[in-house]
Amino acid sequence: DSETKMDYITVTDPNQVTDTLFCDKFESGIGLWTVTNNGGTCDWEIFNPPFPNSYTLPTTSAGGVLAADSDECGSGTTMITTAEITQIFDFTIYDVVTIEFDNDWNVIDGQDEAHIEVSIDGGATWAGVWDQVGTDIRETHESINISSIASNQSNVKVRLRSVQPGWDWWWVVDNFCVYGTYVLSNNVQLTVTVNDG
Numbered sequence: 001d002s003e004t005k006m007d008y009i010t011v012t013d014p015n016q017v018t019d020t021l022f023c024d025k026f027e028s029g030i031g032l033w034t035v036t037n038n039g040g041t042c043d044w045e046i047f048n049p050p051f052p053n054s055y056t057l058p059t060t061s062a063g064g065v066l067a068a069d070s071d072e073c074g075s076g077t078t079m080i081t082t083a084e085i086t087q088i089f090d091f092t093i094y095d096v097v098t099i100e101f102d103n104d105w106n107v108i109d110g111q112d113e114a115h116i117e118v119s120i121d122g123g124a125t126w127a128g129v130w131d132q133v134g135t136d137i138r139e140t141h142e143s144i145n146i147s148s149i150a151s152n153q154s155n156v157k158v159r160l161r162s163v164q165p166g167w168d169w170w171w172v173v174d175n176f177c178v179y180g181t182y183v184l185s186n187n188v189q190l191t192v193t194v195n196d197g
Helices: none
Strands: 016-024 033-037 045-047 065-069 079-085 096-106 113-119 127-133 137-145 157-164 170-183
Touching (some): 127 137
Antiparallel strands (some): 033 079, 113 127, 113 157
């Protein structure tokens, strides 16, 4: 008799190395980010507990958060704002690049948008890698593989873009991290010095 099991064993290359290239838990202010108002009345900001609204985040979230909270901004709010990681990333050696974060995306209607965008030309042009429009995504840990765009690139930027055209709810993130993975070469160089006598 025989039995076939698909995807039963996962083998990880022992030479695979993952580096944490950026990680912000939002405990020390907003200094790692550049916030831009693109025509609204309210922007991304850091909130610490107790929060102004009932954010629903995974249990891994604690302390401060980065929020685009139009509800907290009040009646008449419009929000078109970006929060861009100030750091430029050099992914030249990385074959796999991922973005991970804790998320609470709470919408009112189909006009609310949440985007994570990547630029490989230092911010001249942007491509969406996580684009959400009009549907709640709450209490999740998101992992986005951006390798097809960013791996082996040397001039990469990452930003969050929130569009809330009215007095809506919020988009909140925590533990926003960027990881790069590469495989160590199996080549070993050995230098030997012989001291005669």
